Amino acid sequence: MAVPGRQAPTDLAATELFAVDAYRRSFESEVAEVDPEQNRVRLARTAFYPGGGGQPHDLGLLSWDGGKAEVVRVKREGARIWHWLETAELPQAGVELLGELDWERRHLLMRTHTALHVLCGVIWKEFEIPVTGGNMEPGRGRLDFPLPSLSQDLGERIERRMNEEIQAAREVMVEFVGRAEADLDPALIRTAANLIPAEIDPLRVIDIVGVDRQADGGTHVADTSMVGAVAVVGMESKGKENKRIRIEVRDA
CATH class of the missing domain: 2.40.30.130 (Elongation Factor Tu (Ef-tu); domain 3)
Structure with missing residues (x-):
């Protein structure tokens, strides 16, 4: 792990301690x-x-x-x-x-946070677009993306792709990367605007192997199978090029 x-x-x-041992x-x-x-x-x-x-x-x-x-x-x-x-x-x-x-609450937040990173990775692989906003509560979360449009087919495809990655038990790695190295990788900081102050060095990086790798300070499960399963429970347009995708974490 x-x-x-x-x-x-x-x-x-x-x-x-949370930064190096989420468990x-x-x-x-x-x-x-x-x-x-x-x-x-x-x-x-x-x-x-x-x-x-x-x-x-x-x-x-x-x-x-x-x-x-x-x-x-x-x-x-x-x-x-x-x-x-x-x-x-x-x-x-x-x-x-x-x-x-409160371990039950924390662990559910870990599952939710990792699921949101899987969503981010799936969207990045298909569209190479950044996240423009996000939030979560235990078991539920959302991310915003500058997608041109939403459709039922897109929601179903995203849900299917997320569950495929979750079931693949992708390892979740925690790394600390020097800022000079991190700044050379445009995919490492996935927010639309770089809100991480330059004096934060090194950056803490969460790497869901083969799915998503980005700067992040939160807590995560050790591999994606521990998320369980996810459902896309809502999609909303929040502007011309700002679309919100809501997910829910469920038991496998």
């Missing part, structure tokens, strides 16, 4: 900083995904000696990742605690 990242920066691998369900850490005004804490390391790229943040639980609290929000602010807690008694800085993800 290609869970660990290859060539991951040492500091990233030690602090942002990490629990972890131990120290409270690095407390913000009582916003009822949140920063941890020395975390497996909670802070949201981004259309993928929602994780939920879960933090437990420490004498207390526990639900994690209701996670967000990156600059270099810091904050965890908002549903409790009146925050743990103090320096306290050791246990973090546990």
Whole structure:
């Protein structure tokens, strides 16, 4: 399983556990900083995904000696990742605690995110066009493309091609690629506008072998068969050359 990242920066691998091991369900850490005004804490390391790229943040639980609290929000602010807690008694800085993800929700988001990358790969192979927008929730997601038109035949073909790639059990690799190398590959950053700041170096890259390879910070399953199956559940025109494709993840 290609869970660990290859060539991951040492500091990233030690602090942002979700970036190198999407299957990490629990972890131990120290409270690095407390913000009582916003009822949140920063941890020395975390497996909670802070949201981004259309993928929602994780939920879960933090437990420490004498207390526990639900994690209701996670967000990156600059270099810091904050965890908002549903409790009146925050743990103090320096306290050791246990973090546990809402794994059922996270795993469904992983399946959904990988399915969206398969959709992106299928569209790229057929049309070589970028993504203009996207979003997801557990089990459902959508991507927007500058397609000239939509049709029932297109939706059926996309659904069939996606399920073929999913059933092929394509390995999902996590890599870290130097920015200079990444900038030479126009297919690596598939958004219509490059929204990834130039100072982010190296880029984290998700490679669904033979299907899709692009810069991405989210969490994914280890191979496409773990997605299960997908259905195209809607297609909408959002403008002259902006078409939305909605998918749903289902059990195989």
